Amino acid sequence: MTRIYLDNNASTPMAPEVFEAMLPWLHENYGNASSVHWFGQRATAAVEGARRRVASLIGATPHEIIFTSGGTEADNLAILGMSEARKAIGRHLIVSSIEHPAVLSACRALESRGFDITYLGVDREGLIHPDELRAAIRPDTILISVMLANNETGVIQPVEEIVEVARALQVPVHTDAVQAVGKIPVDVKSLSADLLSLSAHKIHGPQGMGALYVRKGVGLTPRMLGGNQERKRRAGTESVAAAVGLGRAAELARQGVLSESPHIASLRDRFEHEILSRCPRSRVNGHRQLRVGNTTNLGFEDVDGEALLLALDMEGVAASMGAACSSGSLEPSHVLKAMGVRKEILRGSLRFSLSKFNTEEEIDRAAEIVCRTVEHIRSVPEKVAKQGTAPAVLE
Ligand SMILES: Cc1ncc(COP(=O)(O)O)c(C=O)c1O
Known part of the structure; x- marks a missing residue:
């Protein structure tokens, strides 16, 4: 893979x-x-x-x-x-x-x-x-x-x-x-x-x-x-x-900040557009313009974020939830809470962050995997997904 x-x-x-x-x-x-x-x-x-x-x-x-x-x-x-x-x-x-x-x-x-x-x-x-x-x-x-x-x-x-x-x-x-x-x-x-x-x-x-x-x-x-x-x-x-x-x-x-950022932002926008248009009840958390070009925080209603994160990992897509980079924990995000993000979205929100090493092909594949996985998680009873069997069900 x-x-x-x-x-x-x-x-x-x-x-x-x-x-x-x-x-x-x-x-x-x-x-x-x-x-x-x-x-x-x-x-x-x-x-x-x-x-x-x-x-x-x-x-x-x-x-x-x-x-x-x-x-x-x-x-x-x-x-x-x-x-x-x-x-x-x-x-x-x-x-x-x-x-x-x-x-x-x-x-x-x-x-x-x-x-x-x-x-x-x-x-x-x-x-x-x-x-x-x-x-x-x-x-x-x-x-x-x-x-x-x-x-x-x-x-x-x-x-x-x-x-x-x-x-x-x-x-x-x-x-x-x-x-x-x-x-x-x-x-x-x-x-x-x-x-x-x-x-x-x-x-x-x-x-x-x-x-x-x-x-x-x-x-x-x-x-x-x-x-x-x-x-x-x-x-x-x-x-x-x-x-x-x-x-x-x-x-x-210093050399790349102006030349590379627009390309990274266009990949991020492409990823976002694909997901928002193909995946019902999904949204972007945070200001759409006043943000760095590599980051998108996506909320999926009626999805357990933890199950989604693990299922995506099984499918080969690495994303993150909350402040996981610092704690390794999957606590609900204090940032999204402070923004007043609704509970149903909060628990199903993941961060995807790109770099200059990502390609268009990767982005398209990742968007397709995210949509398919979200759809799948929504279709299985939450208990099953939470028991960690979600990845197996996805095969
Ligand atoms: C906004 C912000 N501040 C501080 C840190 C901590 O940096 P470091 O991992 O180099 O200790 C991070 C890392 O995730 C961060 O995102």
Whole structure:
């Protein structure tokens, strides 16, 4: 069976150019980037080259980039590091209720330490309203964190407007851009955000690598303590190979973001159109225009999403449900719940996310499999489908 991978928001296949760039740093070159000798200096040069490439992708300067172990650590560092640095000013943060668990869990940890968090709601299309944000800001608000693109729906938040509101009241803004970078042009100067998270494995780079942009002049308390790496903002020996991989992935993303995105979006639209026209009682969750071009979140009425996900996997189509990329769990999505998606749709909603490596042929085949599988699940009693016998019935 040739499998079709439509779960690129969970992780993307590594680009061959990234793999090539990383290889020498996995065996031939083994210096520690903090060492003063020749081996160390070569490693430093490689890490700094990668930093320049990442900075260039988002319009930052290299000194503003802190390498981390991924998007989760970047988010944690932003939320916890800013709270610690600013706790004398206040103990109130504002985040959206549709953030990734990397942000939400950090906020829960802060709550247990006496911080107060306001969780901003979203409308039916998954958008935050800057007016609601304005009303939530208090004299003791020390940070606002709103993601640029949502991982489940792809909906793009009005971060520029949010920053404008926050700036007027002198509150710094962090944005989790893990699902936006590489899909839409992201420029920290036009966004004006103070902190921004990104992750390598969402842009065809290696897993376990990411970065936090911290605007020059913004004070942040480090979370990882030890050596003086990353200008004392994140201790620990840098993974040179992973940094090089992120650097190459960033370079490819910068070159491809405008040229490749329209093609990916046209494949996504084709997939959506096929399903919506052939599959009754199906719908798209989230704003249809204000979203990244690779993502569609589709809701199927009277279908158990878990059964559908498993049946699709048996048929060779990889999709995802809820925030499965972070938890491996099949909990109903907190994002769709916040959007007020009806229960009958909520439980039957799946995310399909494409990349530049998907083909038209794959998309057509996947759409056909999805429609056939949905139809089949609707035709069998739910108990049978839930017992995991659905895949067998499908044969
Ligand atoms: C929006 C968002 N933020 C943060 C993360 C976490 O990134 P990482 O997997 O690199 O830790 C993810 C990953 O799914 C994500 O989608």
